[in-house]
Amino acid sequence: MTHGRVILAATPIGNLGDASARLRELLAEADVIAAEDTRTARHLCQALGVSATGRFLAHHEHNEEASARGLLEQVRAGATVAVVSDAGMPTVSDPGYRLVAAAVAEGIPVTCAPGPSAVTTALALSGMPTDRFAFDGFLPRKDGDRRRRFEEIRGEARTVVYFESPQRIAGALALLAQTLGPQRPVCVARELTKLHEEVVRGSAEEVLAWAREREASQVGIRGEIVLVVGPASAADEAEDVSEADAVAEVGVLVDSGTRLKEAVAAVASAHGLRSRDLYQAVLAARAG
Numbered sequence: 001m002t003h004g005r006v007i008l009a010a011t012p013i014g015n016l017g018d019a020s021a022r023l024r025e026l027l028a029e030a031d032v033i034a035a036e037d038t039r040t041a042r043h044l045c046q047a048l049g050v051s052a053t054g055r056f057l058a059h060h061e062h063n064e065e066a067s068a069r070g071l072l073e074q075v076r077a078g079a080t081v082a083v084v085s086d087a088g089m090p091t092v093s094d095p096g097y098r099l100v101a102a103a104v105a106e107g108i109p110v111t112c113a114p115g116p117s118a119v120t121t122a123l124a125l126s127g128m129p130t131d132r133f134a135f136d137g138f139l140p141r142k143d144g145d146r147r148r149r150f151e152e153i154r155g156e157a158r159t160v161v162y163f164e165s166p167q168r169i170a171g172a173l174a175l176l177a178q179t180l181g182p183q184r185p186v187c188v189a190r191e192l193t194k195l196h197e198e199v200v201r202g203s204a205e206e207v208l209a210w211a212r213e214r215e216a217s218q219v220g221i222r223g224e225i226v227l228v229v230g231p232a233s234a235a236d237e238a239e240d241v242s243e244a245d246a247v248a249e250v251g252v253l254v255d256s257g258t259r260l261k262e263a264v265a266a267v268a269s270a271h272g273l274r275s276r277d278l279y280q281a282v283l284a285a286r287a288g
Helices: 021-029 038-050 064-076 097-106 118-124 142-153 169-180 205-215 233-234 245-257 260-271 275-286
Strands: 005-009 032-035 057-058 080-085 110-111 133-138 158-162 187-190 198-203 225-229
Touching: 005 021, 005 064, 005 097, 021 038, 021 080, 021 110, 021 118, 032 038, 032 064, 038 057, 057 064, 064 080, 064 097, 097 187, 118 158, 118 187, 118 198, 142 169, 142 260, 158 169, 158 233, 169 187, 169 205, 169 225, 169 260, 198 205, 245 260, 245 275, 260 275
Parallel strands: 005 080, 005 110, 032 057, 032 080, 133 158
Antiparallel strands: 158 225, 187 198, 187 225
């Protein structure tokens, strides 16, 4: 039996100039283009000046299992299937994993036309250590689940990358500051490679203040968001904080919208202080 092959093809995450010559060739020559959204894939071909001769088939999270079976039937018959997501690398928080796993299990050839990735782009721009990092996908929607996700990386020695929506990034930063401490280094990368690209770096409390300000403005926070969280060691290297500085850190969190008890708990945890003692110090400072 003649086997075709599966090719994972990375597409631009914003700037069409990042499209590779190989991507153009694949889109033009593939027998099947398995797309997360066929309309987006067709628009990409038009924008790149590519005349696709193959069929466009939908391959997304809602039909991925059934679609993978159908695509593999065509590959077994000799077809070349190019898999594309709406932006970036297929299978990275996008459809494609099930198809690749099934193809590998059958010994069907799978290769990749590498290209843009929001994960590595944000990591490179963050200014944080890149020798060891982890990608943890989209943050959960519920606060309790997000808090638990952050708890998991309290002592993480690697840089960690997440995806988050613009509507929830301020809330995520507030939870991050409460859970990991206001001095944990973070970076928010927005609209990467696009005209209005923005990269905000600083401590959790500093980037939270930016998010709160933008959220309250007419501009708001829009576009695709990547959140990069620095390793715990970067925060642990700081010198022991004085009580006065700890009280000041609590004040910054409270001013940004965090409740007093949560702010105290976050600062105390970050600096190895007793929450009760710090809470009393904050009350004393307010009374004085």
